[in-house]
Amino acid sequence: MIYADKTTGVIVQGATGRQGSFHIQLMNQYAGSVGGTGVVAGVTPGKGGSLVHGIPVYSSVSDAMDNHEATAAVLFVPGPAAGDSIMEAADAGIELVVAVTEHIPVHDVMRATAYADAKGCRVIGPNCPGILSPGECSLGIMPSHLYRRGDVGVISRSGTLTYEVVHELSRAGIGQSTVVGIGGDPVIGQTFVDVIDQFSEDPLTKAVVLLGELGGNLEEDGALRAEEKDIPVVAFIAGTSAPPEKRMGHAGAIVSGGEGDARTKIRRLKENGVPVASRLSEIPPMIKHYL
Amino acid sequence: MKILEHEAKVIFKQSSIRIPKGCIIGKEDEFKSYQKKLAELGPDIVVKAQVDIGGRGKAGGVRMATQETARETIEDLFSKKIAGLPVTRLLIEERLGILHEYYVSITIDRAAKMPVILFADTGGVDIEETAKKNPAALRRAYVYPLLSDVPQYIRRYLTGSAPSEIGETINRLYLVFMAHDALLAEINPLVTTNEGVYAADAKLIIDDNALYRQGIKENRDLTGRERLAEEQGFSFVELDGTIGVIGNGAGLTMATVDLITNSGGRAANFLDVGGGASRDRVSYAVRMLGEIPRVAVIVVNLLGGITRCDEVAQGIVDAGVTQKIYVRLAGTNEEEGRKILSEHGYEMLDTMEEVVTAAVRAVS
Numbered sequence: 001m002i003y004a005d006k007t008t009g010v011i012v013q014g015a016t017g018r019q020g021s022f023h024i025q026l027m028n029q030y031a032g033s034v035g036g037t038g039v040v041a042g043v044t045p046g047k048g049g050s051l052v053h054g055i056p057v058y059s060s061v062s063d064a065m066d067n068h069e070a071t072a073a074v075l076f077v078p079g080p081a082a083g084d085s086i087m088e089a090a091d092a093g094i095e096l097v098v099a100v101t102e103h104i105p106v107h108d109v110m111r112a113t114a115y116a117d118a119k120g121c122r123v124i125g126p127n128c129p130g131i132l133s134p135g136e137c138s139l140g141i142m143p144s145h146l147y148r149r150g151d152v153g154v155i156s157r158s159g160t161l162t163y164e165v166v167h168e169l170s171r172a173g174i175g176q177s178t179v180v181g182i183g184g185d186p187v188i189g190q191t192f193v194d195v196i197d198q199f200s201e202d203p204l205t206k207a208v209v210l211l212g213e214l215g216g217n218l219e220e221d222g223a224l225r226a227e228e229k230d231i232p233v234v235a236f237i238a239g240t241s242a243p244p245e246k247r248m249g250h251a252g253a254i255v256s257g258g259e260g261d262a263r264t265k266i267r268r269l270k271e272n273g274v275p276v277a278s279r280l281s282e283i284p285p286m287i288k289h290y291l
Numbered sequence: 292m293k294i295l296e297h298e299a300k301v302i303f304k305q306s307s308i309r310i311p312k313g314c315i316i317g318k319e320d321e322f323k324s325y326q327k328k329l330a331e332l333g334p335d336i337v338v339k340a341q342v343d344i345g346g347r348g349k350a351g352g353v354r355m356a357t358q359e360t361a362r363e364t365i366e367d368l369f370s371k372k373i374a375g376l377p378v379t380r381l382l383i384e385e386r387l388g389i390l391h392e393y394y395v396s397i398t399i400d401r402a403a404k405m406p407v408i409l410f411a412d413t414g415g416v417d418i419e420e421t422a423k424k425n426p427a428a429l430r431r432a433y434v435y436p437l438l439s440d441v442p443q444y445i446r447r448y449l450t451g452s453a454p455s456e457i458g459e460t461i462n463r464l465y466l467v468f469m470a471h472d473a474l475l476a477e478i479n480p481l482v483t484t485n486e487g488v489y490a491a492d493a494k495l496i497i498d499d500n501a502l503y504r505q506g507i508k509e510n511r512d513l514t515g516r517e518r519l520a521e522e523q524g525f526s527f528v529e530l531d532g533t534i535g536v537i538g539n540g541a542g543l544t545m546a547t548v549d550l551i552t553n554s555g556g557r558a559a560n561f562l563d564v565g566g567g568a569s570r571d572r573v574s575y576a577v578r579m580l581g582e583i584p585r586v587a588v589i590v591v592n593l594l595g596g597i598t599r600c601d602e603v604a605q606g607i608v609d610a611g612v613t614q615k616i617y618v619r620l621a622g623t624n625e626e627e628g629r630k631i632l633s634e635h636g637y638e639m640l641d642t643m644e645e646v647v648t649a650a651v652r653a654v655s
Binding site for chain 1: 401436437498504541542553561
């Protein structure tokens with residue numbers, strides 16, 4: 001598994017909101033079921049001293065860090081304040097921030113990821129479902145009952161599409177090492193390339209499913225890195241029937257200035273020898289070939 | 292959201308980027324009401340349609356005129372459509388004595404996660420053509436996003452032998468880009484004249500996620516139906532087919548639209564209801580599609596750990612639309628959902644491929 005494991009202590013930023021408190025409960029249920037550490041503290045400015053599902057809440061990340069062992073943070077803070085919260089976590093010594101929040105202004109993401117980078121903190125997301133390593137840990141909002149432990153890594157720009165594929169993989173008897181939702185925004189912290197680098201150091205992972213979509217060309221970069229690192233990859237690209245200049249749900253899913261349309265992306269991947277599934281149901285048999 | 296030229300120029304001017312003297316007129320304005328302002332622009336003028344398209348010049352949206360031919364040119368442009376768009380406003384400007392034209396744009400590079408500045412010695416033309424024909428004329432530089440100004444060495448690298456005022460203007464454009472949450476800030480052409488450097492044109496696109504702090508209340512880029520959907524927290528894009536699509540999550544909804552296309556059908560729309568698909572929201576979404584005349588059938592494809600299938604099923608039933616609905620639900624309470632749907636004559640299928648196949652067959 002990559003990024004985190006059973007021993008990882010987690011802080012939740014935006015702990016007292018509806019989403020934050022709901023997912024603290026789910027993440028800790030999962031941690032309990034696998035004997036992991038899970039969420040040890042919450043942070044909401046001004047709400048220090050309260051409890052959420054039995055977890056103490058602090059007013060700042062550094063207060064939480066003074067009282068608990070934590071290396072990761074999961075962020076549910078609303079968009080306008082989220083960039084700031086990423087920087088706060090990085091400043092307090094958090095090594096991994098999983099930013100679930102959607103609708104963060106892209107300039108805030110650009111500044112916050114540059115700042116986190118300078119502090120040696122990795123950011124996953126924003127606008128992502130987080131990461132889940134079956135049997136180890138869940139940081140984010142992924143529905144854990146669909147997952148089973150195994151040797152396939154999954155990297156995805158999307159949430160529900162990931163669940164759909166994980167569901168298909170699990171039903172076909174193919175388990176997952178770590179599933180990483182890198183987020184649907186134009187600027188994100190960890191990209192396909194970074195996650196491939198992590199998988200290349202992971203003895204458990206034998207092959208990787210790369211779930212991309214229209215917009216940008218980070219999928220192609222990730223596939224090239226996988227080839228360099230000798231990791232077999234099967235790709236799927238959503239958005240082949242999307243019209244240009246229209247944002248398809250994700251802020252990053254837009255064909256703009258002729259760049260990043262899904263068909264071109266698929267063609268480039270195939271030219272580089274990457275097998276690309278044309279429907280989701282083809283992914284399990286294609287990946288099985290490499291196991 | 293795309294900002295029109297005359298609005299972008301107001302923003303540029305506030306940031307000390309020099310713009311040509313000009314005035315903005317509406318289709319309903321009487322000639323007499325702006326005749327005086329027009330006369331102040333000098334003998335030679337440029338009349339520019341304020342329509343939001345690329346290649347506006349080529350499409351006939353920019354005309355050269357004189358004081359004598361002004362009225363005729365204005366009336367002619369108002370009577371035309373430019374690339375299919377009606378012209379409701381014109382920007383009329385003084386004609387500059389141009390010595391040289393340059394190109395500059397700033398966008399965000401996804402891989403570098405930084406603003407990237409593109410500069411070319413030849414402006415006024417299609418930059419992609421320049422990139423192909425004369426790649427050496429095009430220079431590119433990244434700016435670390437925590438810097439407050441474009442460093443001098445980057446300005447020198449970009450502008451080469453161009454006057455130093457060009458470098459200053461690039462920095463001012465960078466300040467506009469950063470302060471206004473821009474996804475694109477472009478001047479094409481950026482021109483030198485005997486009076487100094489001018490932004491002859493202006494393009495600005497603001498991040499939709501930052502409109503709230505840029506004082507923009509309504510996103511003009513959305514159609515009426517798209518705006519209505521946004522108020523509900525949906526992502527909605529109109530397409531031109533006959534199969535309505537409702538999904539949760541952008542990726543899964545896109546994949547559903549793609550699967551319809553690959554199976555020989557055409558989707559009428561993309562509608563992502565987002566997380567927490569409740570009874571009311573699903574019902575609203577179904578009714579929204581039900582009201583679109585070209586929608587013949589509707590595909591609902593919802594998947595999620597926390598989506599309650601009985602709630603969703605009830606929402607579909609509540610909507611009571613006349614179109615046939617093909618439903619795929621996966622989540623909690625699946626059996627209750629299936630029961631509710633079948634009691635009301637709706638069919639629930641197990642996989643995404645099954646619903647799509649059934650819907651495509653129904654319309655073909």
